[in-house]
């Protein structure tokens with residue numbers, strides 16, 4: 058390295074990435090007495106926290122089962138996340154939020170949101186960093202990182218050379234590049250010979266290209282509860298959540314959740330009237346009603362959907378008592394078991410998270426240290442992806458805490 062090492066800034070730990078995991082880790086490590094620098098290439102820190110949860114940050118989930126936390130996470134080794142998540146539970150983060158006087162509420166399925174703004178969580182993390190005497194540099198670009206012998210790294214940065222025995226990479230995934238996401242973490246991992254599980258957009262809307270989508274595009278804006286399923290046998294996964302039709306495809310919590318499990322080319326199966334036996338209901342209607350089929354169906358699903366489904370088949374545009382049994386059976390099957398193959402996803406521009414990342418086979422689940430001594434990875438950059446609903450932030454807090462305890 059050509060830079061003048063004598064003028065280098067020295068820290069016990071350098072955390073790269075001042076997002077959820079990086080800020081939390083820096084604060085905890087600083088309060089344990091370490092001299093910590095956290096740096097970020099963006100001018101503003103914690104931007105993803107700020108935009109999360111519709112501006113109210115769904116900062117954790119009460120339903121996370123500390124005895125089996127892996128149930129709400131995916132990755133090549135779903136059990137990897139268990140140690141950190143069971144040692145730093147949602148309740149511990151809730152206590153921190155309460156200590157800072159931040160009011161919150163439960164919205165749905167254990168999801169906790171700020172009553173006010175998500176900026177309160179960012180401010181809380183910054184206050185925790187300040188309490189630990191953490192130094193913050195942003196914007197600060199990171200250049201070359203070299204291992205300068207056992208227990209020593211040199212980092213070239215736009216604010217000068219830094220020397221440290223420990224680096225924590227907390228640069229997140231690839232989603233939402235417009236607010237600072239980069240592939241930095243994967244590149245550093247590769248530089249030091251660590252393996253990467255190919256990243257892919259997750260918690261992302263799905264698209265259905267071509268003319269086949271045309272009849273459904275007019276349903277854009279329609280939201281309804283559905284049961285959605287993908288995969289076969291052991292890989293089968295299903296969610297009971299709300300679905301949203303968009304101009305290009307499907308979104309809403311049901312689709313975001315299933316997108317993390319969906320494999321390109323595989324079909325999705327949707328039940329638009331979960332808990333209702335559509336075939337039986339339409340069969341009974343045929344015996345007692347003279348209403349049009351669309352109107353009968355509209356007692357089971359939203360009328361816009363009923364119209365779209367019935368509108369596609371002339372055999373269904375008649376009173377229900379005049380319908381052929383075969384036509385009613387086909388309609389019931391479509392409502393209860395609609396199969397469709399997405400053409401793709403909306404990509405990193407719209408994805409809430411990136412699945413894949415630094416391969417957990419090269420990390421310690423206890424400390425988050427990699428096979429390269431003194432180099433740690435925490436948060437979304439790791440191949441651990443949570444369900445929608447505060448699980449990804451809980452992974453950021455828990456992995457950061459496990460790492461900070463070990464530094």
Ligand code: FDA
Pocket residue numbers: 073074075076077078079096097098099102103104105106108109110111114115116117197198199227228229230232233236237238239240241408409410435436437438446447448449450451453
């Ligand atoms: P995070 O992305 O938070 O931070 C990474 C930091 O590294 C950023 O500050 C970035 O600028 C910096 N960085 C990147 N490259 C760098 C480089 N080369 N040099 C220096 N710095 C660099 N989750 C949840 O649990 N509840 C929710 O409500 C939501 N809502 C939500 C909404 C939207 C729109 C998105 C996109 C995501 C969510 N998420 C979420 C997911 C959640 O935001 C995400 O999982 C965590 O922020 C991940 O935390 P990290 O600290 O790992 O990365």
